Amino acid sequence: MVSAERSRSGKTLDWLLSGDRPRHPALTIILLVILIALAFAPFLFPGTRSLAVASRICVFIVLAASYDILLGYTGIVSFAHTMFFGIGAYGVAAVLAKAWVGWDAIVLGTLAGVAVAMVVATIVGLLSLRVRAIFFSMITLAVASFTQILATEWRDLTGGEDGLTFSVPDALKPSFHLVEGTVLGAKLDGRVVTYYLIFALALVLFLFMLRIVNSPFGRVLQAIRENEFRIEALGLKPVVYRTVASVLSAGIAALAGAMMALLLRYNGPDATLSFSLMVDILLMVVIGGMGTLYGSVIGAVVIVMAQYYLQGALGGVEDMVAGVPVLAALFHPDRWLLWLGVLFIVIVYFFPTGIVGRLRKVAGGH
Amino acid sequence: MTPSLKSRLDVWAPYAVLPVLAIIALPTMAFSSWLTLTIAGLAMGMLLFLMASGLTLIFGLMDVLNFAHGAFITLGAYVAVSVLGGLTGWMGADSLALNLIALFIAILVAAVAGGAAGIVFERVIVRRVYGTHLRQILITVGGLIVAEQLFVVFWGPDTLPLPKPLTLRGAVSLGAASIEKYRILCLVLGLAVAAAMQWVLTRTRIGLLIRAGVENREMVEALGYRIRRLFVAIFAAGTALAALGGVMWAQYQEAVTSRIGSDLTILVFIVLIIGGLGSVGGCFVGAILVGLVANYTAFLVPKLALGSNILVMVLILLWRPRGLFPVAKW
Secondary structure: OHHHHHHHHHHHHHHHOOOOOOOOHHHHHHHHHHHHHHHOHHHHOOOHHHHHHHHHHHHHHHHHHHHHHHHHHHOOOOOOHHHHHHHHHHHHHHHHHHHOOOHHHHHHHHHHHHHHHHHHHHHHHHHHOOOOHHHHHHHHHHHHHHHHHHHHHOHHHHOHHHOEEOOOOHHHOOOOEEEEEEEOOEEEEHHHHHHHHHHHHHHHHHHHHHHHHHOHHHHHHHHHHHOHHHHHHOOOOHHHHHHHHHHHHHHHHHHHHHHHHHHHOEEOHHHHOOHHHHHHHHHHHHHHOOOOHHHHHHHHHHHHHHHHHHHHHHHHHHHHOOOOHHHHHHOOHHHHHHHHHHHHHHHHHHOOOHHHHHHHHHOOOO | OOOOHHHHHHHHHHHHHHHHHHHHHHHHOOHHHHHHHHHHHHHHHHHHHHHHHHHHHHHHHHOOOOOOHHHHHHHHHHHHHHHHHOOHHHHHOOOHHHHHHHHHHHHHHHHHHHHHHHHHHHHHHHHHHOOOHHHHHHHHHHHHHHHHHHHHHHHOOOOEEOOOOHHHOOEEEEOOEEEEHHHHHHHHHHHHHHHHHHHHHHHOHHHHHHHHHHHOHHHHHHOOOOHHHHHHHHHHHHHHHHHHHHHHHHHHHOEEOOOHHHHHHHHHHHHHHHHOOOOHHHHHHHHHHHHHHHHHHHHHOHHHHHHHHHHHHHHHHHHOOOOOOOOOOO
16 A cells, blocks of 8 residues: 555646656755745845845756746757746836736746747757857857847836836735734745746646657657757758757746746846856856756855855955955955856866766666 | 859858958948947957857867866966056056057066966866766866956956056057057957968968877877877967956956956857857958957947847848858767
8 A cells, every 4th residue: 555655646736746856865855855945935034135135046057947848858058047037027028117017927928938939949949050059159249238228228127237126916005915914933025926926837837848859859859969960860940849949948047037036026137037047047057057957946045145145255365365365356255157167167077067966877867 | 054143142152251241331421430349349359259259169170168267368468467567667668669669568468377277277177078068067167267357366356557558558540440559459460360370271281280280189189190299279269368358358448347258258159159160261251250240230220239240140140041151060
């Protein structure tokens, strides 16, 4: 009876994870800890700052995982992922700031953003993926910078450099209270409601992406990454598969953008379009592990935490080496990106599959 | 059989792009402003060619696309700040000769620094990832992140001023048109470097090997030449040219930040895509095209100026998906 019970719950788990389990005890534990910490974040880590960190982690898990569909699974490097992220965010922000405030406005803005992102991704893909994958990287870089210019110049729609500040439905406002007083030591205000909305969306989207990469379609993507000519010889068109992957990834990135806009109740060029954000996503996917969506989870947690807390640690080192001219500058709190960049290079050299790939290899890769 | 008109047009059309653009622009403005803008565009094109030519050669020869190329532009700019900071007497002197000597010293030091940094970069960063584009892109982007941070470590986070030498400030008038003196210098220098490059590529033994290597690398290796060593030399020359371009660009902007090179990288990539990856001639035409378009649109439709180059790139790609002068093997 017990084993039948266990196998049934195992089946449910396999169904949820699309048969793609973490496959390493330490990895399973890390992921479970992250899941539990995120699921109960408002109660475990009360305070606005830690709730902001937790929300950012949720958004970036979706963003990094959608990027990994391109980078890790399909093997093409795009520099326009923040562009799609930004398009999604501007969709929500523009409708809420310019038209009206309400749940239907959020849905409308999100759908509009996703649609625009997918159309743009189709055009970019058809324009550049025909020739060579490296063309795609260069063209996405150019198109992304064009979008940045467009977002700052098209003031009527985007609010230009200042961006758009907007109001949200009452239930998401910080002044809203779900119940009076506190529950388990936490005030259930609009911030918590927003957080759980984002958390639920992130969870569903992540499981959906696990579906994609473990489907026959996902297998074809990985086969193209390994050997394009063989796939062509089998009669499949790599261009079509790559373009579809890039469109899907763009759509999900736009959804993440909509989540980000709701979280910030603001959107502007620096919040969702900047090139440094693109660097963050690259760091997340590569450090966590390319070609495993679980890697994006770990990468997102590591990088977001580093952004919030590594500066403090570097400040401590700086105090120790204060007075030594170059060393002090190297350990200045603002130089955290330098150290992550070094880590990035080391990982690409020695552990191309990142943290997760490394752990799975240790487990014996079955 | 004589080739059909269409196929002949196909061969000649890319060469016609520049004159056609200049002629189309002429009726939209007064002749004097057209002259000013055309010369400004040519000068900008020359600077872009300096920065882009090394990148396209590296790609053509070794199939390596260096996303950190912009870091060498920035390096050149910062070296110029340091060198010219020590030569303020010569830069401020009212003598063209002294000004040019100071600038020449800065260019020389920057080019040597750029070349040396290029050799180090090739050894430490690029060497291990030949043949795999994905890792190449990632590793060079990583290199760019680290390099940009190191610039801040050594030169600080603030924008540094870099005033032009005294006698090269201002403009000379040519009829009704006024032409900035500094742009004339850029034009002359750019043409000189382009001519020297053309000479090396077509008239010397090394140039012969480079061109042969771009066409068919294995064959050159089979003939007993060490193409690796040649490649390191090309890589260093390319990064030295980028640093040289960085000096000239920063001097024109009169300000240096740690992002000056990576902002230019996008323009450099557009030049490469328009010209055709790996083609030096295409790079030359592409650079001038980008320079001209940028200057014409800045005058005619200022709002469009920043994005105009990307629109041109998209148009060219719709017309010729591999760029104006595609190299056969890509």
